[in-house]
Amino acid sequence: AQTVTQSQPEMSVQEAETVTLSCTYDTSENNYYLFWYKQPPSRQMILVIRQEAYKQQNATENRFSVNFQKAAKSFSLKISDSQLGDTAMYFCAFIGGGSNYKLTFGKGTLLTVNP
Amino acid sequence: DTAVSQTPKYLVTQMGNDKSIKCEQNLGHDTMYWYKQDSKKFLKIMFSYNNKELIINETVPNRFSPKSPDKAHLNLHINSLELGDSAVYFCASSLGLAGMDQQFFGPGTRLTVL
Numbered sequence: 001a002q003t004v005t006q007s008q009p010e011m012s013v014q015e016a017e018t019v020t021l022s023c024t025y026d027t028s029e030n031n032y033y034l035f036w037y038k039q040p041p042s043r044q045m046i047l048v049i050r051q052e053a054y055k056q057q058n059a060t061e062n063r064f065s066v067n068f069q070k071a072a073k074s075f076s077l078k079i080s081d082s083q084l085g086d087t088a089m090y091f092c093a094f095i096g097g098g099s100n101y102k103l104t105f106g107k108g109t110l111l112t113v114n115p
Numbered sequence: 116d117t118a119v120s121q122t123p124k125y126l127v128t129q130m131g132n133d134k135s136i137k138c139e140q141n142l143g144h145d146t147m148y149w150y151k152q153d154s155k156k157f158l159k160i161m162f163s164y165n166n167k168e169l170i171i172n173e174t175v176p177n178r179f180s181p182k183s184p185d186k187a188h189l190n191l192h193i194n195s196l197e198l199g200d201s202a203v204y205f206c207a208s209s210l211g212l213a214g215m216d217q218q219f220f221g222p223g224t225r226l227t228v229l
Contacts, residue, residue, distance in 0.1 A: 033214040044223070097215075108158075
């Protein structure tokens with residue numbers, strides 16, 4: 001079974017600074033997909049960024065980028081130029097590329113951006 | 116033009132009651148899901164339907180019964196509610212079952228059982 005581990009329950013960062021959220025996962029599959037979701041206080045789940053395991057290039061979406069280390073099974077999220085609106089729970093998630101259709105989430109990291 | 120909608124957003128009820136949460140998506144997706152987020156914010160899948168067929172049923176008590184009248188709707192009925200059922204329930208949808216298909220989440224329904 002796949003597992004997703006986020007080792008930082010809470011983090012804080014000053015506005016305009018850069019912060020990195022950690023995520024590791026365990027799987028025996030070779031093809032899979034990794035995601036970071038953001039859940040602000042409104043509780044809406046918002047997809048931040050997605051990485052396909054067979055792509056070596058790290059995904060980037062504006063201020064958000066990932067460091068995907070397939071051999072180490074690591075998938076960290078870097079937020080540059082942090083903004084107050086980035087304050088949220090961030091969830092790392094995994095889904096297999098085969099017949100396992102389940103999206104498995106980590107326990108989340110609560111990120112607070114301070115003014 | 117909300118993509119995935121849920122009703123109600125908040126539900127407060129007594130132990131032992133039966134309640135339903137409705138979900139609708141207007142994205143034309145074939146696959147829909149129910150997730151439960153507990154008090155510690157942990158999200159876990161409960162059910163998944165593809166083209167109205169049950170694909171995933173994760174060790175959920177059979178007091179929970181999903182119903183998919185058509186591809187655009189997936190409702191969740193809960194019988195004999197218990198205190199431990201208090202949580203936020205999210206509906207989601209995706210184009211298909213492939214891992215690459217992004218899941219779009221509804222706004223969630225906060226269920227409180229007293």
